[in-house]
Amino acid sequence: MVQYAWLVPLLPLVAYVFLLFLGRKAPEGIVAGVSVVLTAISFVISLFVFQAVGSHPNGNDTYVFHWLTVGSRNFDVGFQVTHLNALMLVIVTLVSALVLLFSKGYMHRDERFPVFYQYLNLFVFSMLALVLSPNLLQLYIFWEMVGLCSYLLVGFWYFKPEAALAAKKSFIVTRIGDTGMFAGIILLFLASGSFDYSTIFSAATAGTLSFHGMSSGTVATVAALLIFMGAVGKSAQFPLHIWLPDAMEGPTPVSALIHAATMVAAGVYLVARAYPLFVSAPAALHTVAWIGGITALLASLIALTQRDIKRVIAYSTVSQLGYMMMALGVGAYAYGVFHLMTHAFFKALLFLAAGSVIHALDTQDLFEMGGLRRKMPLTTYTFLAGALALAGIVPFAGFWSKDDILGATLASGHPVLYAFGLLAAFCTAFYIFRVFFLAFTGQPRDEAKYEHAHEGGWVMAVPLVILAAFATLAGFFNTPLNHHGLERYLFADYAAPHSAAGTDVVATIGQTYPENIGLMAVSVAVGLFGILVAALFYWRPGKGAERAARMFSLPYQVSFHKFFVDEAYEWFFVGGGKRLAALVRWFDVYVLDGLVQLLGRLGSVGGRLLRFSQTGQIQTYSAWATVGLLVFVAIAVFRIGGVFG
Amino acid sequence: MAPANFPIPTGSLLALGVLLFCIGLYGALTKRNLIIVLVSIELMLNAANINLVTFSRLGVAPSLSGQVFSLFTITVAAAEIAVGLALLIAVFRLRRTSEVQDLNVHKW
């Protein structure tokens, strides 16, 4: 089965090409139908692959083809199925199929409906090909391709100036990270002689990376940090988190698929995929943990005060991705991936439910919503499932994964990060239930819009229900009840004797942390407390929230303005860059070209001066000619300067 | 050393050539009238002819070729003076002048 894994990305590509040929006027039913069916088949194949890999623990099956020869080295492309990859395939295809179905309702009657599906299919293909990459080069290629799809889809409504700006911003900000990653990949290629994961890992763990006389550890650290830059950009970690909330200008299914479940998780996936490298560079791993922790806290604080429903969820995504990074950083490899999986389900669910609301109300402002529980019960209860999962309430999916992470953080000796995580958990519970109460309970704040509200039909309901089921139950893939099945599955990648990594690295990766009932209770309590506070402020319409905002005016403003990070960047990087560009232009036009013009001017002035020797008197000319002749004759005769020997 | 049956020494002939050339050059460079300038050019040509004839008697294999060449020069000079006079007349008809200084259309 594993050797057919290439079919998984191929089917969406087929769908893409097919839609490309159908053109821009294709009927919506065919477009959506083909896409959903092909992706669903991909999902089924992924399940088989997942199953097949699980049965033999050393299944790093790699199939490569020669792509390009460079000197004595080869660049290869191909596919590789590891346990991690197999899990990712399942997550990506499942969420993709559901989002493709949901979009049929959400994008109904959009002028560029087929184009939307083209882009989505291209994205699904790229994401799957990214996951299956056997080497860093191919990963980078599809890493950029998913970025491109994100750019196209964020800017899908290109005629909106905000969408145009957001698309540009998302591409450029992630490009900053990608550039670091580009350098990191090249560094690893030069130091180990190959782009292949296995070659790099064995060189890194054996300490045989060599580059310009740097020690292997230094090379590994520098390369890991550079590669982590890519992950920071893609997964919207601090300080490159600013693009993700703006990316909400794209259609909501895009936010669910790309900016919640799959693409933004690619950064986490990358760190997980390159884990042996990070483990052999402890400083880099430490950085990952701190960046993750800071991001988790910062984003959750910003999410507290946002008014736009999608932005709240977007900051929530940033924060949850921070959790995953933190987990990887403190050494809890399996928990980071586990949280990636549960988050994919419940965050896609939250976005799709929010999409359902936006579709019904045609607004994203929380303060124009309210009371939707009565009109949209299905959306309400599925959103609630997602919110409970996000808040980490027993037994929803988020509880298991988040709690594992918090427990591992404390157990691995990072009390500060644990505090960050706990505080973020409180904020998370608060902001998501703030959204829930504002949107679904109480009285409608905008009657006209409320009247108009309705559920979106079965194409939108089915994905919500399925995802709600996963958001509720996915946590049970990795609990003491099934002896941590997912952990054991993931660790099989590094099981002896086929692991490329050294033994101590494997020991680090395979480290497990026992359940701690006390900590579990603490985090659930924190979550419940957050929900309680949110309920106090927002369940019944009242002035409590406004009063609190007034009372804590400064923190409120700081949170509402996203810690002024955007403004700082705008002033420093964008403004600075523009000023520098203007300076270069000035230098180009006035100094360099000025010099050139000056040379030209010198020529013309010189010519104008010499013109006066042109008297028009032929006798003057011949007199000068005679003088010249005499000079030469004199030189010749008196051998001045040794002429003629 | 000049041949014995030729009484005039080479130096005198060359001196004559130089004198004639200098007079011609002076005339060509300073005289205002075009006709005088043409005449001066003739003087210079004749100076060259004297040199040709003089040197034809000298050298390893003295021959008549120098004298023949001077005949050529005289012919060419005659043709040249004809062209020169024709130009002069054309200029005079056009510009009503035969002064060299007046012909300065190429000034600056």
Place this chain on the structure above:
Amino acid sequence: MSLAFWVVTAPLIAALLILLLPKVRFTAAKVLALLGGLVSLVLVLAAWIGFPGTPSLFADASSVTWFSLPAFWQSTSLTVNLAFGFDGLSLPLAALTAFVVCLAVFGARGRAEEAGDGLDPRVAHPRSYFFWISMAAAGILGVFSALDIFTFFVALEVTLFSSFFLIQLFGKRGSNRAATKFLIYRGFATVAMLVALVGIAYGAAGYFGSASPTAITFSIPQLLGTVSHASAAQFPAYYRGALFLVLLLAVFIEEAFVPFHTWLPTTHAYADTPTNMLIGGLLTKTGAYVLLRFGVGMLPDQVHRYGTLIAVFGVINILYGAFAAWAQKNWRTLVAFGSISHMGIVLLGIASMTAAGLQGAMFMIISSGLLTALLFYLTGAIESRTQTLDMAQLGGLSKRMPMLSGFLLVAALGSLGLPLTSGFISEIQAFIGGFDRFPALSFVGVVGLILSAVYLLYAIQKTTFGPLRTAVDGGPGFAAGGGRDGSLDATPPEYLPTVLMTLFVLLIGIYPNLLGHLFGLSVQGLLGIGG
């Protein structure tokens, strides 16, 4: 006669036939020029198919003795040949040239109606227009396939004056100054190159050494074999270094490297679209070709020795071009500075003198040629509808011209080095080379990747995204391109060049071995000689 000979002469014959046409209509001249280009293209492809896979061998070489100088100041007689042929480096470049020439000619059109400043000169003088285009084509093909220094110079001079006339006669109003600037800059470069190359030929024959000189040859294949093997006594390092620096100066001007680049934006701002395609896509690539052919091929030790200098200039070019492009208000000059930035990457790759770096540089020459031509073609097509390429006056073009805008986006993405386009595969190889030898410098250079995304996406966002601007909608120029249904999108004849160029950008990106196996041979040859 070999294929290479006919590849060069086909456009030349076309040019002569255009002169001989009794009565010249625009279409007739265009068809003849196009035929010349197509014949070249077919012949290049035939040569490609029959190319033997051995390094440092010139296939399809042919040589005609042109004239011979008797032993005069030099001790032996000097034979000057008209010699053409291909190796792994020149074959893709010749193919690119023939391809772009065909599309440029195909895309050439003039404004039929009389505008404010009189009849379009292209329509008024089609004979001269297509004659000079064909001459320029023959010249560029000659430069890339010449196997004799003298032949090379003749071809280079042909490109010089034919491009000059194209800019001067058929450019925008005021193109006179641009054409003069072009001529002076590149004329100077040609002279410097003449000094360097003839110097190399004399040096190879031992004229600067202490030993007694041998017979001079201008044959490039022979020189490639002898120069780098010549002993220090025969060709002292001092002279090699001096000649290399002169050559480098020539290359810098030819290639429009900072600080000798100011002719390029001016030229592009004034020349018309086909001329821009020829100059931006092909002519500016001759400099890099010269550096590879004569610099790396004949004076590899000097390239090594001055490697840091070249790499520093490469990085300066990458960043300077990118920042300058960011500040541009007009698409044409933006593309011009973008191409300067690209060529900086070429310089970095060459400076590294590694297999990856050299191969990346070769890829980048092709990639930048294709993308620059494509960008000029597309912006030209847009300009013919909007009458302006000033970004402040454009906006929301996607609405009225979805296909043109889409292709513009693809071209921009290729240009910023998105994977699966030719730009990426070039950049990564060149940077692998760069990091291998100059890690710190390359790290600075990599910032150019961010900047290229910045300036291209800014331009795209201002031009094709956003709401449709009134200045674009219903301006006077719209009459020029309106289709049947009032749509302003590309017409079918306009699609063809766009689609073809885009296809090749993608093809090289997806299947780089297409070029890789040819370039690989050439790199083997170059580094084999370089030791």
